[in-house]
Amino acid sequence: MTPTTHDAWVASERDRLLEEWRDACQLPSVAGETSGLNAMAGWVNQRAARVFDQVEVVETGDAPPVVIGKIEGRSTYRLLVYSHYDVVSPGDPDTWTFDPFAATVSSGAVYARGAGDDKSDVVSRLQALECWLATEGPPPCTIIWLCEGAEEIGSPGLQEVISTRREELAADGCLWESYFHSIDGRPAIGYGSCGVLDLELKLQRLAADQHSGLSGVYRSAVSDLLQATASLTDESGRIVVDGFYDALQRLSDDDLKALADSPPPSLPSAIGPKSIVQHDGNTDLIRRWLMEPSLDVGGITPGNGTLVEHIARDARAVVRFRLMPRQEPEEVAALVARHLDRHGFEDVVVRVTSAIPPSRCALDSALARAVTEATGLIDPLSRPIHHPLVPGSGPLHLIADGLGVPAVMPPGTIRPDSHMHGPDEHILIDDYLDVVRLNVGILERLREAQPAG
Numbered sequence: 166m167t168p169t170t171h172d173a174w175v176a177s178e179r180d181r182l183l184e185e186w187r188d189a190c191q192l193p194s195v196a197g198e199t200s201g202l203n204a205m206a207g208w209v210n211q212r213a214a215r216v217f218d219q220v221e222v223v224e225t226g227d228a229p230p231v232v233i234g235k236i237e238g239r240s241t242y243r244l245l246v247y248s249h250y251d252v253v254s255p256g257d258p259d260t261w262t263f264d265p266f267a268a269t270v271s272s273g274a275v276y277a278r279g280a281g282d283d284k285s286d287v288v289s290r291l292q293a294l295e296c297w298l299a300t301e302g303p304p305p306c307t308i309i310w311l312c313e314g315a316e317e318i319g320s321p322g323l324q325e326v327i328s329t330r331r332e333e334l335a336a337d338g339c340l341w342e343s344y345f346h347s348i349d350g351r352p353a354i355g356y357g358s359c360g361v362l363d364l365e366l367k368l369q370r371l372a373a374d375q376h377s378g379l380s381g382v383y384r385s386a387v388s389d390l391l392q393a394t395a396s397l398t399d400e401s402g403r404i405v406v407d408g409f410y411d412a413l414q415r416l417s418d419d420d421l422k423a424l425a426d427s428p429p430p431s432l433p434s435a436i437g438p439k440s441i442v443q444h445d446g447n448t449d450l451i452r453r454w455l456m457e458p459s460l461d462v463g464g465i466t467p468g469n470g471t472l473v474e475h476i477a478r479d480a481r482a483v484v485r486f487r488l489m490p491r492q493e494p495e496e497v498a499a500l501v502a503r504h505l506d507r508h509g510f511e512d513v514v515v516r517v518t519s520a521i522p523p524s525r526c527a528l529d530s531a532l533a534r535a536v537t538e539a540t541g542l543i544d545p546l547s548r549p550i551h552h553p554l555v556p557g558s559g560p561l562h563l564i565a566d567g568l569g570v571p572a573v574m575p576p577g578t579i580r581p582d583s584h585m586h587g588p589d590e591h592i593l594i595d596d597y598l599d600v601v602r603l604n605v606g607i608l609e610r611l612r613e614a615q616p617a618g
Contacts, residue, residue, distance in 0.1 A: 171605045174299060175598060175602055179598065183275075183594060185292070186275065186284065186288045186289070187268035187277070188268075189208060189284045190279060190284050191267065191268050191277070192266070194252055195252055195253070196316075196317035197318060199229075203230075206222060206232060206250065207222075209287060212291050213232060213234045213310055216234075216294045217236045218236045219235045219236075221233050221234075223326055225323070227321070227322075229251065231313045234310035235309050236303075241306075241307075242306040243307045243308075243335065243337050244336060244337070244340060245340070245568075246310050246311065247339055247572075248283050249287075249312065249313050249315075249317070250283070250287055251316060251318075252282065253279075253282075253317050253586050256588065257588075260588035260589075265277060265278040270594070273595065279590070281590060282590075285343075285597055286343050286600075289600045289601045289604055290340075293602075293603075293605045296601070304608060305608055305614075316342075316559055319560075324563055327563050327564070334568060338531060338570065338572070338573065339571065339573070340575060341355075341564075341575075342577075343600070344574040344576055345583075346576065346580045347428050347581075352576030353549065354536055354551050355554070355574035356526045356527070356551070357523070357524055357525025357553060357561065357572075358523065358554065358555050358557055358558050359489060360489070361485065361494075361520070361558045362485070362498060362519070363483070363484070363519035364483075364485075364498060366482040367482075367513070368386045368389055368393070369478060370383070370389065370479065371383060371479075374477055375478075376475060387480040390481075391465060392510075393482075393508075394482050397504065402459070404459075404460050406501055406504040407507075409497065409500055410458075413489055413490075414491055419528055420553045423553055425448065426548075430450075431581035433582075455556060457489065459486070460484065460485070460486050461487075462483070463482075465481070487556065489554070491523075493522065495517070498517050523554075524562035524566055526572050528553065530617075531615065532573050535610035536573050536575045536607055539603055539610050544599075549576065576600075578596045579592070580593070
C-alpha cells in the first residue's frame with residue numbers, strides 16, 4: 166500500500182503524538198473523584214481548542230463537566246464525535262506491574278489505567294483532526310465534539326446536556342467510542358449496545374440475628390434468597406421469567422450473517438467445560454454472547470456479614486441483567502417482581518439501582534460505510550467483523566434514540582489481552598498510531614457523505 170500524506174504526517178509526528186497520549190493517561194481522572202476529573206476536563210478543553218473553532222466546558226451540576234467543540238466543514242454533513250475522559254478505579258496498586266498513572270512504556274505498549282478506555286479515543290481523534298487540518302485544510306464535514314466525564318458511572322448529567330442542546334448536537338452520524346480487535350486479530354465494528362438493569366433483592370426473615378444453634382427452627386434469609394435468585398434461570402443459564410423474551414426482535418438476515426462471520430469470544434478465564442454456559446456449538450455461543458439477554462448474580466450478602474456464627478436477620482443480593490433492544494428496564498424489573506411473587510418469594514423486596522436502556526443502529530449508513538472502508542485501508546489483510554450489538558453498555562440511547570443520530574463504533578486499540586478495567590491495562594503503540602490513521606481515513610471517506618434524508 167502506497168503511503169499517503171496523512172501517513173507521512175503521523176510518522177513525522179510519532180514521538181509527539183505518543184507523548185501527548187501518555188500525558189493524558191497520567192492524569193488520574195477516576196470516575197467520581199472530582200479533582201482528577203476537573204484536571205482532565207481542563208486538559209481536554211485546552212487540547213480541543215487547538216483544533217476546533219469553538220470549545221465550551223459545560224457544567225452539569227454535581228456531575229463532571231462536558232466538553233463540547235465544533236468546527237465547520239466543507240459539506241453540510243454533520244459528524245458527532247463522542248468519547249469520555251473518566252476511567253474506572255485502578256484498584257489495588259499492588260496488582261499492577263507499573264504505576265497505573267505513570268503511563269509506562271514497556272515491550273512496545275503503554276501501561277496505564279484508561280490507556281484504552283477511553284483516552285486512546287479522546288487523544289487519537291483530536292490528533293487525527295490536527296493531521297487533517299495540517300495536510301488538507303478545513304475538514305470535509307462539520308464536526309461536533311462531545312466528551313463527558315461520567316460514562317463509567319452511568320453518565321449523570323449527560324441527558325440534561327443533550328436535551329438542552331439538541332439543535333447544537335444534531336448530526337447525521339455519530340462516531341461512538343471505539344470497539345476492539347477479536348480473538349483472531351480482526352478489527353471489529355459495532356452498531357449498538359445492550360442495556361443494563363441492576364437490581365437489589367432484599368429479604369428479611371427475623372426481627373434480629375439469632376444464634377446458629379436455632380437453625381433447626383428459624384428459616385435462613387440467605388438460603389431463601391439463594392433459592393429466589395436461582396429460580397430466575399434454568400440449568401443452562403437462560404432466564405425463565407414469564408414474559409421476559411416477549412419484546413425481543415427476531416434476528417434479521419443481516420444479523421445472522423454478521424454472527425456467522427464472528428469468531429467466538431476469548432475465554433482465558435475458563436478452567437473447564439463447566440466454566441462456560443451450556444451451548445450448542447460456537448454459533449449458539451456467539452448468539453448468546455452478542456444477541457441474547459443474560460443474568461448474573463453479583464453476590465449475596467447476609468445482613469450481619471457472616472454465614473455461620475449467627476442466623477442473619479436479612480440478606481441482600483445484587484443481580485445484573487444485560488438487555489436487548491425493545492426490552493425496557495422498568496418493564497423487566499416488574500416482570501422479575503411478579504415472577505418472585507408467583508414462586509413463593511413475595512416477601513423479597515425488588516429495588517432498581519441502575520437502568521440503562523439498550524440501543525442499536527442500522528448496519529448501513531454513510532458513516533458505517535466510511536468506517537468500514539477506512540478500516541480496510543489501515544488493515545487491508547483483515548476483513549472487519551460487524552457486530553449488530555456489543556456486549557457492553559453506555560449512554561448510546563441518549564444519542565441514537567434521544568437525538569435520532571445513528572452511531573458506529575469503529576475499531577479501536579483494545580485487544581482481548583489488553584486487560585481493560587483490570588490490572589496492567591495496556592495498549593500497543595503500533596495499534597494506537599493505527600487508530601490515529603484510521604480516524605483520518607474516516608474523515609477522508611466522508612468527503613462525499615450526504616446528510617440523512
